[in-house]
Ligand SMILES: Nc1nc2c(ncn2[C@@H]2O[C@H](COP(=O)(O)OP(=O)(O)OP(=O)(O)O)[C@@H](O)[C@H]2O)c(=O)[nH]1
């Protein structure tokens with residue numbers, strides 16, 4: 001299952017993490033908080049951003065692309081369409097080598113939680129994400145009356161996911177709650193995989 005290339009990279013303690021979720025979920029803010037950057041000035045992401053951090057001896061490459069780049073219909077067409085060819089091939093290459101998918105959910109966005117479930121389940125069908133683990137970050141839990149972990153677990157139907165190893169963690173990019181714990185899970189998962197295969 002796990003490609004030889006991926007495993008070689010894990011041995012080198014280097015990982016590729018894909019940060020996805022509906023717009024405004026807080027993906028950029030999470031990345032900035034992890035990087036210890038100022039989180040008071042965040043604007044919607046254009047194209048994609050990639051940041052590299054050193055964590056527990058691992059080199060974590062975190063990529064946050066915009067929706068039009070990861071939408072499955074677009075992914076299918078990748079390569080066949082002209083235009084921004086370099087960007088596309090670069091992105092496709094990254095996508096296929098994802099070790100961990102971090103799915104960011106806005107705990108205050110009750111209106112779009114169904115959208116969120118559909119997007120996630122569609123993404124998990126994506127063949128190119130086979131073998132990737134899934135960390136669901138329930139973000140913005142610093143806000144009062146937000147959705148609980150249990151509620152989101154049910155509404156996203158997480159317990160039905162059998163194709164990917166997954167976990168859910170309530171977090172906050174504002175306070176920093178559980179962000180390190182999330183990365184620890186990601187790294188531990190990489191270590192487990194090396195041990196298993
Ligand atoms: N209260 C609170 N607000 C947050 C938190 N994380 C992000 N926000 C706010 O949510 C808004 C969107 O944050 P972004 O980080 O730009 O979200 P994004 O998912 O990167 O959005 P796109 O790049 O447009 O897809 C900003 O106004 C952030 O300040 C959090 O943990 N708590």
Ligand SMILES: [Mg+2]
Nearest residue numbers: 027028044045
């Ligand atoms: Mg963003």
